[in-house]
């Protein structure tokens with residue numbers, strides 16, 4: 001695959017993550033050749049299984065090293081880049097703000113800078129986040145809503161979002177941000193509250209534990225289904241002009257409703273098992289805003305069809321049948 005310029009060659013950074021897996025699988029099914037990058041060479045059975053029979057290769061890459069990024073772009077000459085890599089947890093961003101910043105902003109800058117040396121047809125998708133809007137906004141947000149992040153992760157994502165817009169204006173690069181609201185799957189790591197709730201409810205239903213300790217249940221989130229979101233990412237790079245999009249279901253639910261639903265699916269009353277633990281409250285926590293999803297529907301023909309109850313059901317089903325890919 002190396003050294004060939006193929007109109008269908010896509011580079012996916014962060015392929016070992018949740019979205020990386022679903023996007024690589026989706027792109028391969030659409031006939032793309034996929035080069036996925038990771039910081040490590042560690043074996044990854046889930047991806048190795050996916051590679052079987054698919055046009056997919058893995059490449060070790062440190063995205064903080066602009067020369068290494070340049071080398072990989074020269075080697076594969078991708079026509080599309082999907083930048084998904086980066087520290088992706090708000091909670092962890094308080095513990096490592098600097099590492100979070102560089103993994104999101106420096107890697108984005110390196111990809112944009114390196115892409116200037118490539119052919120003009122290159123198109124780049126950057127994974128953004130609803131955390132750029134901050135919390136407790138009264139108004140529905142669009143891509144024109146001013147950013148107001150409230151944690152180190154959101155600040156880094158906001159910087160990357162502005163960097164992409166700047167590169168588009170100054171250099172005319174085809175680059176765009178998908179402002180992603182929460183999207184889940186069985187591949188979500190355990191340190192995300194969604195997966196903690198699902199695994200907790202399943203373990204309690206099996207009699208392996210009795211209590212689940214959680215933080216603030218009154219915050220609202222917009223939860224979607226990850227395999228649907230990667231389809232919108234691919235569609236974004238097929239538009240004639242680059243454009244940022246909000247990718248969300250457009251429906252908000254309290255975390256309490258997510259918990260209640262998870263326990264209901266396994267046949268339990270959540271109030272008998274959940275313990276509210278103030279030590280688990282996060283600084284500057286609050287509700288996410290309501291997302292305006294009209295543009296994605298109008299320009300991409302994309303709508304998130306699985307909303308919170310469906311997401312929970314799918315995750316519980318996978319948990320109970322041990323399907324973690």
Ligand code: NDP
Pocket residue numbers: 013014015016017018019020037038039040063083084085086087088089099100103127128129130180181182183184
């Ligand atoms: P994951 O955390 O599952 O995967 C991200 C990948 O990035 C990891 O597999 C890892 O790959 C790489 N990575 C992790 N930390 C670093 C770091 N410090 N420096 C460089 N690379 C790192 O994320 P998702 O798949 O869930 O999300 C994909 C993207 O979408 C991320 O940018 C995330 O911030 C964003 N996003 C996701 C949302 C969601 O709900 N899932 C919501 C909003 C935004 P490796 O270790 O192999 O290098």
